[in-house]
Amino acid sequence: MPDVGDVVTAQLVVAPYDSSTSAVLVVTAPDGTVSTPVTSTVDGGQTWTAPLVYTLAGVWRLSWTVSGTGASVEHELVSVAPTPGAGAGGRVYATTTDLANYLQEAPPLDAQQLLDAASRMLDTRVLAYCRYDVTDLGMPSDPDVAKAISRAVCAQVAWWGEIGDSTGAAGVGYGSVSIGSVNLGRSVTSVSGDDSAARQLAPQVADELRAPHLHDKLFLGAVAVPW
Structure with missing residues (x-):
């Protein structure tokens, strides 16, 4: 192609x-x-x-x-296909080098797409409800805040790697299995939307954004971020 x-x-x-x-x-x-x-x-x-x-x-x-x-x-x-590595638009808070350093290993070949997706996810679910100083392009201007947000994005990508899914498409689970002396049954349930683990914020995201040295630089929105 x-x-x-x-x-x-x-x-x-x-x-x-x-x-x-x-x-x-x-x-x-x-x-x-x-x-x-x-x-x-x-x-x-x-x-x-x-x-x-x-x-x-x-x-x-x-x-x-x-x-x-x-x-x-x-x-x-x-x-x-789009130019390899081309973003889908919007702010991207981490590079593939950031991700490699965060993972302490070589990043996946689709790392740029994952970082794009993780940045959009944090933008809409977390950062839109936070207060911090930004540049004219909307990027964090404080180096500590920029690094924390970068690590939070990398944490989200790492989470997707752990669960083996970044979109929720793999969110199909098995329900209860009834075993009796006569009947054996199995029900299959689908998990979609925000119920999927892939659509949840990674636990490590909170740790990165709530670091003590960010207390006076990054103010988290309690409504959007139930941590």
Whole structure:
């Protein structure tokens, strides 16, 4: 699967073909923008190529129109991934280096996505109800507060690693099993939403944000943070 920024060569092989064969490529980007790259052939019309740069994440549509011998219309859908490591927007309070140092081991390959998600989770559930000094970009300006929030984000990611789930999708548990002399039954219950362990704040988050040296720098909202 290509990523945003990849430069590729779109290709079409035509059969049958001869000197009358011609191919035109129309590319539709995920935002609906349409372009017509320059096509060329080096083997008399059998193989047609065109340079293409994927500038957006999403599904691209490549439509080839062949005229002359081998006339046809061919469509191809290409799924393009975001730039590796690109955030989903919003403030991110920890880096993958922070996470590696917190875990004292190499972070997972999807560490950036996990840090993005953990930052959003703490932003909406904790930090939105806290008071602390910030920069023009909304980031904590005090080094001690910045470090504490960074460690809290890393603690959330570590928690997800411990339970093996970061979204709640794995929150399926087994209910009671009734065993009798005649009948054996098992019920299955699903845990979803905020009931899932993955959607709970990691216990260590409280420890990081309630450190004594933060007492006069970071004021926690009692309503949002029931610690």
